[in-house]
Amino acid sequence: MNFTDEKNEDGVTERGFTLEVAGNPVPGVLWLAQAAEGQRPLLLIGHGGGRDKLFPPLVASARHYARALGYAVVAIDAPGHGARAMPDQAARVAQHVRHDMTATGGLSADTLALMMRWATQAVPEWRAVIDAVQALTEVGSGPVAYCGLSLGTMIGLPLLAAETRIKVAALGLVGLGAGSAQLEAAARQVSVPVEFLMQWDDELVPRSQALAMYDALGSVQKTLHANPGRHADVPPFERAGWMAFFTRHLGGIPSPA
Amino acid sequence: MNFTDEKNEDGVTERGFTLEVAGNPVPGVLWLAQAAEGQRPLLLIGHGGGRDKLFPPLVASARHYARALGYAVVAIDAPGHGARAMPDQAARVAQHVRHDMTATGGLSADTLALMMRWATQAVPEWRAVIDAVQALTEVGSGPVAYCGLSLGTMIGLPLLAAETRIKVAALGLVGLGAGSAQLEAAARQVSVPVEFLMQWDDELVPRSQALAMYDALGSVQKTLHANPGRHADVPPFERAGWMAFFTRHLGGIPSPA
Numbered sequence: 471m472n473f474t475d476e477k478n479e480d481g482v483t484e485r486g487f488t489l490e491v492a493g494n495p496v497p498g499v500l501w502l503a504q505a506a507e508g509q510r511p512l513l514l515i516g517h518g519g520g521r522d523k524l525f526p527p528l529v530a531s532a533r534h535y536a537r538a539l540g541y542a543v544v545a546i547d548a549p550g551h552g553a554r555a556m557p558d559q560a561a562r563v564a565q566h567v568r569h570d571m572t573a574t575g576g577l578s579a580d581t582l583a584l585m586m587r588w589a590t591q592a593v594p595e596w597r598a599v600i601d602a603v604q605a606l607t608e609v610g611s612g613p614v615a616y617c618g619l620s621l622g623t624m625i626g627l628p629l630l631a632a633e634t635r636i637k638v639a640a641l642g643l644v645g646l647g648a649g650s651a652q653l654e655a656a657a658r659q660v661s662v663p664v665e666f667l668m669q670w671d672d673e674l675v676p677r678s679q680a681l682a683m684y685d686a687l688g689s690v691q692k693t694l695h696a697n698p699g700r701h702a703d704v705p706p707f708e709r710a711g712w713m714a715f716f717t718r719h720l721g722g723i724p725s726p727a
Numbered sequence: 728m729n730f731t732d733e734k735n736e737d738g739v740t741e742r743g744f745t746l747e748v749a750g751n752p753v754p755g756v757l758w759l760a761q762a763a764e765g766q767r768p769l770l771l772i773g774h775g776g777g778r779d780k781l782f783p784p785l786v787a788s789a790r791h792y793a794r795a796l797g798y799a800v801v802a803i804d805a806p807g808h809g810a811r812a813m814p815d816q817a818a819r820v821a822q823h824v825r826h827d828m829t830a831t832g833g834l835s836a837d838t839l840a841l842m843m844r845w846a847t848q849a850v851p852e853w854r855a856v857i858d859a860v861q862a863l864t865e866v867g868s869g870p871v872a873y874c875g876l877s878l879g880t881m882i883g884l885p886l887l888a889a890e891t892r893i894k895v896a897a898l899g900l901v902g903l904g905a906g907s908a909q910l911e912a913a914a915r916q917v918s919v920p921v922e923f924l925m926q927w928d929d930e931l932v933p934r935s936q937a938l939a940m941y942d943a944l945g946s947v948q949k950t951l952h953a954n955p956g957r958h959a960d961v962p963p964f965e966r967a968g969w970m971a972f973f974t975r976h977l978g979g980i981p982s983p984a
Contacts, residue, residue: 670942670951681938684953685927690955691954691955691962692954692955693952693953693954693962694927694951694952694953694954695950695951695952696941696950696951696953697948697949697950697951698947698948698949705948705950707975711968711971714968714971718964
């Protein structure tokens with residue numbers, strides 16, 4: 471894990487890094503309260519399709535978790551995204567998704583297949599990131615939480631199925647339809663507490679498919695949250711509510727400030 | 728409004744009262760922080776079927792709202808419940824509901840019709856209680872919140888449709904099926920922010936009926952929460968979460984303690 475840059479602001483240290491996994495350099499960011507020492511919970515944030523590790527709302531919430539709860543927080547660029555995106559590919563994907571948004575029946579088989587290839591690649595990347603970050607003495611081997619919507623959930627489900635260090639997860643904006651047998655199998659293997667978010671009028675995920683995904687989750691403790699609106703209209707209070715959800719399961723550690 | 732008794736405990740004053748509405752004495756309880764002065768939000772708590780205004784979890788949460796947020800909190804016995812129950816009637820209703828719980832398809836038309844008669848009677852009772860409680864200088868004309876599940880929602884929906892002083896509501900455990908045209912009409916008239924709770928394996932409310940009720944709510948801001956389990960298995964964190972929901976919409980006032 472090579473740290474590439476560091477920035478200190480409002481009591482939070484933000485460090486960029488690169489970690490090589492299976493020959494690919496994976497770019498990421500780690501947020502920690504300044505002067506953090508010793509073991510603490512680790513929160514993994516998976517961005518959505520077309521976003522990246524420095525999507526401003528993601529960064530704002532990462533900083534808040536680090537400052538207010540003392541969590542270590544890490545985000546990486548998913549395959550095909552952020553510093554890993556090839557401009558041609560990004561344009562092609564955006565075109566795919568724009569097309570799906572105006573069609574009926576949710577994500578097309580093409581878009582879904584591409585995203586599932588990314589998810590399959592992302593799982594060992596996230597696992598290597600957990601190894602590397604927890605090896606830092608200022609993070610340590612505390613409990614791990616995952617949050618991510620849409621593409622962040624397509625990656626999160628197989629990651630949760632594979633990775634026993636993750637103890638709680640906030641997911642959503644993904645459904646079960648044709649071509650999602652792999653996602654369904656992963657969902658059924660999930661056993662940790664999950665908060666699952668859907669949008670009632672999601673143009674990419676038909677209502678019945680989102681409900682079927684919630685139903686398929688293997689967790690004994692799983693809560694569905696739904697709000698009116700389209701795919702991108704998740705109300706801000708939902709992400710804010712994840713903090714109470716994670717704290718309920720992992721606790722917080724006192725802010726060093 | 729005649730106060731009948733008073734108890735002070737842990738900084739909260741609990742006063743029993745009776746208010747006559749349309750010739751019926753309605754028994755209630757009012758909780759306030761000791762030494763409360765001036766206007767504050769008012770929370771109405773509607774109990775479920777077979778419960779009453781002194782159901783211990785209701786009392787615990789009323790005391791918490793009064794102490795931690797400074798809200799005035801009031802509960803009344805619904806028609807046919809608590810101090811208003813006739814033993815024969817209570818036994819008959821319990822038998823109805825036990826029967827419905829073992830049948831399929833949710834509440835029977837008989838049970839539903841009885842509950843809707845209670846709801847119709849309860850609406851003017853609650854409105855008179857708001858008048859009387861807000862006339863107290865230590866409560867005043869602040870915003871009003873309502874919470875109540877099951878029977879508390881069958882009463883809450885027509886109350887919300889009729890009463891513009893209520894600005895936010897937590898509801899749930901009621902569906903839309905055969906015989907619920909009156910409830911559906913009320914739901915469509917509701918316009919304030921609502922958090923609507925359902926149980927994924929509710930033996931009294933089929934899943935599709937609960938989803939239809941959420942869908943029918945007229946509010947622009949409405950959030951659905953679902954959890955696995957039967958009608959009575961609502962996880963404690965859901966009621967605890969109402970506090971954040973109400974505070975988000977009505978604020979809190981500093982505890983006098």
